[in-house]
Amino acid sequence: MSSDGENEDLMFEDEYDDAFDQDEDMEDVDSTSEPDVYDALSPAIEEAPQKKPYDISWKVRTLQEIIDMQNKEIKKIQSLLEVPASTAAILLRHYVWNSEKLQEQFWNDPTAALQGAGLSPPSSPSTRTQTLPSSPEKRPNRLPRTTVASPSIRTRSRLPTEPFECPICCTDFDKTLVEGSTFAMGCGHRFCRDCWGEYLSGKVKGEGESAKIQCMESGCQRVVREEVIDEIVSSDISKRYHNLLNAAFVADSSNLRWCPHPNCEYIIECNQAPARMLNQLVPTVECKCGHELCFGCGYGASHRPVLCRIVKMWEKKCADDSETANWLQANTKECTKCQSTIEKNGGCNHMTCKKCKWEFCWVCMGPWSEHGTNWYQCNRFDERSGIDARDTQAKSRASLERYLHYFNRWANHEHSAKLDAEFYRKTEKKMEQMQNSGNLSWIEVQFAKAAVDAVIKARITLKWSYCMAFYLKRNNMTELFEDNQRDLERAVESLGYLLEQNIVDTDSIAKLRQDITNQAAYVQKRHDILMDDTLKGYLERRWEFSVDI
Amino acid sequence: MAAGLSTKRLMKELSDINTKGTPPGISLHSADSMQDWIFLISVLGEETVYRGETFALRMKFGNRYPIEVPEVTFLANPEYQPPVHPHVYSNGHICASILGNEWSPVLNAVAICITMQSMLASNKKKERPEGNDRYVRTAPSNPKLTRWHYDDDVSLIETETLFEVEVEQ
Numbered sequence: 001m002s003s004d005g006e007n008e009d010l011m012f013e014d015e016y017d018d019a020f021d022q023d024e025d026m027e028d029v030d031s032t033s034e035p036d037v038y039d040a041l042s043p044a045i046e047e048a049p050q051k052k053p054y055d056i057s058w059k060v061r062t063l064q065e066i067i068d069m070q071n072k073e074i075k076k077i078q079s080l081l082e083v084p085a086s087t088a089a090i091l092l093r094h095y096v097w098n099s100e101k102l103q104e105q106f107w108n109d110p111t112a113a114l115q116g117a118g119l120s121p122p123s124s125p126s127t128r129t130q131t132l133p134s135s136p137e138k139r140p141n142r143l144p145r146t147t148v149a150s151p152s153i154r155t156r157s158r159l160p161t162e163p164f165e166c167p168i169c170c171t172d173f174d175k176t177l178v179e180g181s182t183f184a185m186g187c188g189h190r191f192c193r194d195c196w197g198e199y200l201s202g203k204v205k206g207e208g209e210s211a212k213i214q215c216m217e218s219g220c221q222r223v224v225r226e227e228v229i230d231e232i233v234s235s236d237i238s239k240r241y242h243n244l245l246n247a248a249f250v251a252d253s254s255n256l257r258w259c260p261h262p263n264c265e266y267i268i269e270c271n272q273a274p275a276r277m278l279n280q281l282v283p284t285v286e287c288k289c290g291h292e293l294c295f296g297c298g299y300g301a302s303h304r305p306v307l308c309r310i311v312k313m314w315e316k317k318c319a320d321d322s323e324t325a326n327w328l329q330a331n332t333k334e335c336t337k338c339q340s341t342i343e344k345n346g347g348c349n350h351m352t353c354k355k356c357k358w359e360f361c362w363v364c365m366g367p368w369s370e371h372g373t374n375w376y377q378c379n380r381f382d383e384r385s386g387i388d389a390r391d392t393q394a395k396s397r398a399s400l401e402r403y404l405h406y407f408n409r410w411a412n413h414e415h416s417a418k419l420d421a422e423f424y425r426k427t428e429k430k431m432e433q434m435q436n437s438g439n440l441s442w443i444e445v446q447f448a449k450a451a452v453d454a455v456i457k458a459r460i461t462l463k464w465s466y467c468m469a470f471y472l473k474r475n476n477m478t479e480l481f482e483d484n485q486r487d488l489e490r491a492v493e494s495l496g497y498l499l500e501q502n503i504v505d506t507d508s509i510a511k512l513r514q515d516i517t518n519q520a521a522y523v524q525k526r527h528d529i530l531m532d533d534t535l536k537g538y539l540e541r542r543w544e545f546s547v548d549i
Numbered sequence: 550m551a552a553g554l555s556t557k558r559l560m561k562e563l564s565d566i567n568t569k570g571t572p573p574g575i576s577l578h579s580a581d582s583m584q585d586w587i588f589l590i591s592v593l594g595e596e597t598v599y600r601g602e603t604f605a606l607r608m609k610f611g612n613r614y615p616i617e618v619p620e621v622t623f624l625a626n627p628e629y630q631p632p633v634h635p636h637v638y639s640n641g642h643i644c645a646s647i648l649g650n651e652w653s654p655v656l657n658a659v660a661i662c663i664t665m666q667s668m669l670a671s672n673k674k675k676e677r678p679e680g681n682d683r684y685v686r687t688a689p690s691n692p693k694l695t696r697w698h699y700d701d702d703v704s705l706i707e708t709e710t711l712f713e714v715e716v717e718q
Contacts, residue, residue: 168615168654169554170561191654198554198616199654218653 054281054535058270058295060288063246066256066267070249073099081106086225091117093211093245096252118214118223119186166192168216183232185224189217193232200229201237210244257293260300264289278308279549280538305534306464309549314467318407336365365401406470413463420456427452427499438509447513451499451520458492458527465530473544477537484533488526495519555614559583562657575662584610587624588662592670599669605629606665607641608658618652620693621661633675636668640685642692644678649697 051057061069070089077088077099094117095102106113114120164173164182168191173181184190191199199216203209213229215222226245230238250256250267254274259266266287273283273295283295284302293300297308306314337358351362359368431445465485472478498516503509537543566577571588578587588606592599605624611617623631623641631641638644647656647664678684688695 168558170558189655195554195616195654198613202613202616216654218651218655220653 052532052535053539056270056272056281056283056285056295058268058272058283058285060259061256061267061269063265063267066246066250070097070246073097077102086227087114087119089226090119090211090223093248093252094118097249118212118221164190166190166195168192168195183228185215185222185228187215187217187220187222189215189220189222191216197232197234200224200233204229204233204237204241204244208244210241211248257295257298259287259289259291260293260298261287261289261291264291268293268295270295280307280541282307282535282538302460303464304461305531306468307538307549310467310471310545310547311464313547314410314470317403318410336360364405403470406466410463410466410470413459413466417456417459417463420452423452423456423499424449430499430503433503434509434513437503438506440509440513444513447517447520448499451495451516451523454520454523454527455492455495455499458488458523461527461531462489462492465534468534471545471547473546475544477542477544481534481537481543484526484530488523488530491519491523491526495523554616555610555612556583558615559610562659566659571659572663572666574666575659578605586610586658588658590662590666590669592666594670597670598672598675599632602632603629604632604669606662608661615654615657618648618693619658619661620691621648621665622692632669633677634669634672635674635676635678638678638681638684638688640688642684642688642695644697646697648692 070092073092074085074088077083077092078085080103081088081091083091091102091106091113092099095105102113105116111120162178163175164178165171166173166182171192171194173192181194182190182192183196195216200213203213211223213224214220215224229241233241247258250258255269255271257268257270259268264287266289268285268287270283270285273281275296278296281296282304284292284304285295286292291300292302294303294308294311297312299308299311303311335353335356335358337360338353338356350359350368352359360366361368427448431448434440434445434448435442462485465481465488469478469482469485472481495516498512498519501512503512534543560583563580571577574591574593576589578589580586586608588608589603590606591603594600605628607622607624609620611619621643623629623637623643625631625639625641631637631639636644643665645664645668647661
């Protein structure tokens with residue numbers, strides 16, 4: 001309903017950024033410099049086989065471990081500040097689980113710290129509250145025991161010895177019922193339990209609030225404690241309330257992230273990929289559910305080797321309606337020689353203008369003669385020779401073409417990767433065929449599946465490499481990048497071609513098997529080279545982008 | 550309680566109005582049903598830009614009232630027009646934090662009237678909110694479905710299914 005939450009989110013980020021500003025260099029970001037508070041709880045660290053400088057370690061947590069983490073922090077604060085557990089919890093939530101900051105501010109000014117968190121006696125604008133409990137420092141938070149009415153000051157009815165009318169539902173309570181049927185927090189604003197229940201259920205169920213549910217009194221900022229909510233609301237609402245608290249804890253912790261995959265309830269913990277490192281790290285992690293995700297941005301798959309921010313820009317650009325309109329516009333092009341408008345409605349990229357017979361490449365618009373057999377020259381959008389082509393075309397169209405060049409290749413690999421199920425199915429059929437006609441054992445035909453794995457993995461990397469290339473500035477480094485990209489692209493296409501081959505006879509199977517195995521190994525090698533070089537390049541600050549990252 | 554919550558409370562409010570009356574400039578115009586009340590509001594004194602004008606404030610109470618805020622609008626019909634005010638749209642929708650995140654169940658119908666009256670009294674310049682036409686053209690009939698923002702000094706509406714409106718407080 002309000003923008004409060006948003007503001008607080010911003011504030012949280014700032015605080016975390018500040019916390020991370022202490023260590024500036026990449027070398028500092030390892031498990032020793034960023035102490036792992038929850039180490040005692042960590043069962044094992046999932047580590048890559050050989051650790052590369054750009055690899056990160058992470059842990060997959062269960063919900064119970066997340067709860068334990070909170071309880072551990074709460075216990076710590078509870079004993080350090082000598083406050084009840086629920087007070088410690090409210091304080092920690094208010095200070096976004098930054099216990100150092102909480103302690104500092106608490107010892108500096110306990111009243112202000114408690115007041116800020118919605119714990120101290122209120123300064124309610126309501127005229128009903130007259131007196132406030134004295135010296136909140138000494139006993140800042142006497143816990144109102146939920147079964148018994150709060151021992152602190154009352155508002156309208158001085159004590160449960162007087163009859164009481166709930167100011168919300170106007171129900172009268174006999175003095176004997178006041179204690180059992182009404183409730184007031186430390187702020188003294190008393191209401192009947194039914195109204196409390198209605199209100200709290202509405203907050204939890206309707207508005208999804210958890211950590212910051214306040215007193216019902218107008219303007220009173222007293223935060224309702226966990227045990228009060230648990231005591232008053234039904235068990236399913238209470239369950240939802242605790243789920244919301246846990247979700248808020250994960251959202252507030254920069255080292256935690258929910259696995260984004262449907263029905264997966266694991267949480268990833270990673271201390272090595274704070275927001276400020278995301279301009280040089282692509283923290284791809286794997287959840288216990290078997291899926292990969294990006295810890296940096298929550299993308300539900302690996303987007304390596306591209307930085308989170310670039311991915312976001314790219315996705316926005318591709319989703320943008322204006323780009324879609326541009327794309328439609330770009331389905332027609334002018335012949336670079338005679339300016340006739342041509343619509344490509346199928347066939348290959350070797351275009352021959354019907355009017356002037358000029359032969360050119362549909363993708364780069366360069367003369368076809370330059371392509372010849374060297375088709376892969378076209379993976380590179382050569383801006384210098386593009387300038388010549390642009391002389392005959394509108395300027396906007398040129399930048400559009402540049403975008404489309406990368407977008408089409410990106411989309412092409414995206415599309416191919418999406419067909420992976422079909423690819424596996426076809427390959428499996430072939431594997432069966434090889435087992436039957438080639439007398440190969442099951443284990444001997446697994447090479448084909450491994451090859452498909454390699455193709456799909458490489459296609460996803462290639463897909464992202466085109467997004468990367470779109471944002472790279474033209475320089476020597478970019479050329480090297482595109483060389484690696486081209487090599488991988490070639491290797492993948494040849495492997496794809498081999499996998500499409502029909503099995504003719506038993507003799508050919510042996511050769512095909514050899515070829516596919518070799519080519520798959522080559523694809524894997526080219527893939528690793530591209531990935532390794534690109535990710536290392538971030539750390540060595542080799543990549544220059546045309547946009548700010 | 551659930552179903553009876555609003556009824557009992559509204560009965561009490563009604564009887565309070567009948568016995569104790571309403572503050573100056575505020576009167577209950579009609580309470581034909583327990584769920585739908587209309588108050589007439591005028592700003593008293595010579596200083597106000599609304600001198601001589603009377604506005605009709607309509608409140609629709611749901612059965613979760615007063616836990617939930619009532620639906621509050623100024624009437625816009627041949628007889629009554631909404632006040633020209635930077636927080637009041639020409640369809641009668643009002644952007645006020647008390648009708649949103651600052652609603653408290655201890656507040657009541659008369660308290661809403663008083664807030665509206667003082668909102669009008671403090672206004673010096675008769676003008677519609679920025680983006681009034683756009684909002685009115687596409688607004689949901691129930692202003693509670695509009696997502697109001699009360700934190701900025703600029704009025705702003707985003708055209709989404711839910712409207713984001715920022716109005717200075």
